[in-house]
Amino acid sequence: MPIYEYECCNCSEQFERLVFRSDEAVCCPKCESADVQKRMSVCGFKSGGDKGAASSRVGSTAASGCSGCAGGSCSTCH
Numbered sequence: 001m002p003i004y005e006y007e008c009c010n011c012s013e014q015f016e017r018l019v020f021r022s023d024e025a026v027c028c029p030k031c032e033s034a035d036v037q038k039r040m041s042v043c044g045f046k047s048g049g050d051k052g053a054a055s056s057r058v059g060s061t062a063a064s065g066c067s068g069c070a071g072g073s074c075s076t077c078h
């Protein structure tokens with residue numbers, strides 16, 4: 001069962017939701033707004049809105065490697 005991350009466009013609440021169907025309506029658990037945005041793990045934001053808030057939060061530095069290898073497997077990492 002796929003779990004997707006969502007971010008509310010109204011109150012910026014971030015939550016995860018089990019989605020059974022891709023067209024299932026998802027509401028914010030905090031303010032119950034239906035204006036939520038699915039956050040993809042890859043850089044593929046659906047920029048369809050006209051609110052100007054396109055790519056606000058992108059998980060950039062998730063890797064815990066050193067500056068030399070970025071993978072955590074070279075001789076400087078350990």
Ligand SMILES: [Zn+2]
Pocket residue numbers: 008009010011012013028029030031032033
């Ligand atoms: Zn909300």
